[in-house]
Amino acid sequence: MSTDDTVDEAVEVLQQLGLKEYEAKCFVGLSRLSTGTAKHLSEITDVPRTRVYDAVRVLEAQGLVEVQHSSPQRFRAVPLAEATETLREQYEARVDRLSAALADAERVDAEQESPVQEVWTMSGTDAIANRSYALLTDAAEEVVFVIGDGTMLTDELIESLNALDSSVDLLIGAVTEELEAQIQEAIPRATTFLSGLGWLRTEVGADDDLAIGRLLLVDRSTILVSTLVPGTHEEQAVFGGGFRNGLIVIARRLLSQGLIPKRDPQTD
Numbered sequence: 310m311s312t313d314d315t316v317d318e319a320v321e322v323l324q325q326l327g328l329k330e331y332e333a334k335c336f337v338g339l340s341r342l343s344t345g346t347a348k349h350l351s352e353i354t355d356v357p358r359t360r361v362y363d364a365v366r367v368l369e370a371q372g373l374v375e376v377q378h379s380s381p382q383r384f385r386a387v388p389l390a391e392a393t394e395t396l397r398e399q400y401e402a403r404v405d406r407l408s409a410a411l412a413d414a415e416r417v418d419a420e421q422e423s424p425v426q427e428v429w430t431m432s433g434t435d436a437i438a439n440r441s442y443a444l445l446t447d448a449a450e451e452v453v454f455v456i457g458d459g460t461m462l463t464d465e466l467i468e469s470l471n472a473l474d475s476s477v478d479l480l481i482g483a484v485t486e487e488l489e490a491q492i493q494e495a496i497p498r499a500t501t502f503l504s505g506l507g508w509l510r511t512e513v514g515a516d517d518d519l520a521i522g523r524l525l526l527v528d529r530s531t532i533l534v535s536t537l538v539p540g541t542h543e544e545q546a547v548f549g550g551g552f553r554n555g556l557i558v559i560a561r562r563l564l565s566q567g568l569i570p571k572r573d574p575q576t577d
Contacts, residue, residue: 316341326396327403328368331356335364336373339386346381371395428549437535437546441525442469444548448477448527455482455504456492457521458537467495522546 316337323333338354339345347365351358365384368374372395377383386392431437442465445452452473456462473479481496482504483489489501522535522544535546 323396326400329364331360331364332367335361336368336386336392339374339384340389340392342385344377344383344385346383348381350384371399428547430545430547432543432545434542434544437523437533437544438463438465440546440548441466441523441533444525444527444531444533445469445473447531448473450476450528451478451480451526452528453480453482453526455484455521455524456488457484457504457523458542459485459488459491460542461523462488462491462495470496470499 319337319340320330320333323336324330328336334354334356335350338350338356341353342349345353347358347361350356350361350365354361356364365374365376369376373387373392375385375387377385387395431440446469452470454470470479470481475498479496479499480502481492481499482502483492484504486503489503492499492501520537520539522537523533523546524535525533531548531550533546533548535544537544
């Protein structure tokens with residue numbers, strides 16, 4: 310990635326974190342300088358000189374830039390570690406405010422009884438991973454998790470699985486012996502198995518344009534199944550709940566192909 314691409318990416322991320330375009334450009338520009346004047350900063354960022362002062366004023370108020378009151382004034386970015394921590398705290402504060410506001414917002418529909426059966430779809434690895442962690446947190450009896458791709462075995466997933474209560478049965482399947490060995494080492498309390506689900510494995514030269522990423526069954530009542538696009542690893546998922554959900558019944562039978570008989574969740 311070229312320097313220009315790196316700078317553009319940094320500016321884009323800062324805007325996503327709440328800075329305006331000129332503020333983001335000025336901060337990135339100052340992070341590349343020991344100190345700089347408005348004129349110098351304008352030259353390397355293409356921000357109009359008159360707007361540099363406005364942007365720096367905002368950045369100073371947010372604790373991201375320091376100002377030396379000389380003639381001409383000189384500016385410098387605070388150390389990177391301090392800046393990232395400040396931005397992280399500001400972002401988390403915004404998320405907390407959003408969460409509180411949404412929680413306090415009055416519902417416009419009447420409370421309805423939860424449906425016995427439900428199936429939903431969602432996209433994005435982060436969102437799907439977060440839903441998986443939430444489902445694991447709610448587990449009370451049993452978790453069966455088949456990992457169809459090694460990239461799914463993240464530090465966060467390992468931490469969530471290791472944090473399960475000891476009373477929860479934990480069975481984890483893998484599509485390769487190598488992945489099963491990684492799981493055994495990372496999550497020693499789990500009962501592992503080599504999945505017999507051949508369709509979980511992406512074969513070289515296969516015509517299929519999707520591969521299974523993760524298959525999670527919690528307390529025999531809730532299921533999440535995700536697919537990955539080979540190459541891009543774009544992830545999409547369906548999940549459902551309800552003891553009489555046909556999707557749950559199918560999943561139980563499919564999972565039993567990869568479990569040793571005494572731990573088959575259909576017959577246990």
